Amino acid sequence: MEICPLCNGFENFSGTCETCGSTMIDIGKVTDYMDDYSAYMEINLLKLVDGDVNSVKNHYCLHLTSCPICRNEQVITIQE
Numbered sequence: 790m791e792i793c794p795l796c797n798g799f800e801n802f803s804g805t806c807e808t809c810g811s812t813m814i815d816i817g818k819v820t821d822y823m824d825d826y827s828a829y830m831e832i833n834l835l836k837l838v839d840g841d842v843n844s845v846k847n848h849y850c851l852h853l854t855s856c857p858i859c860r861n862e863q864v865i866t867i868q869e
């Protein structure tokens with residue numbers, strides 16, 4: 790099984806919100822949010838992988854990041 794550094798606590802994600810410049814936080818794996826975000830995620834997955842969703846599922850861990858200030862959400866891919 791592949792190891793994702795974020796899931797396993799090897800690394801802490803730190804990113805910058807595109808909207809307001811605040812620090813984005815990692816709020817977990819995208820798959821943990823699939824029920825709520827399924828429609829939203831489909832669009833983003835297609836953008837990320839040119840429609841090849843399986844390659845992302847196999848080689849990357851998708852994380853959802855959120856801005857605590859403006860609630861902007863971004864999906865990031867972590868290579869496992």
Ligand SMILES: [Zn+2]
Nearest residue numbers: 793795796850
């Ligand atoms: Zn992960």
Ligand SMILES: [Zn+2]
Nearest residue numbers: 806809856859
């Ligand atoms: Zn923000």
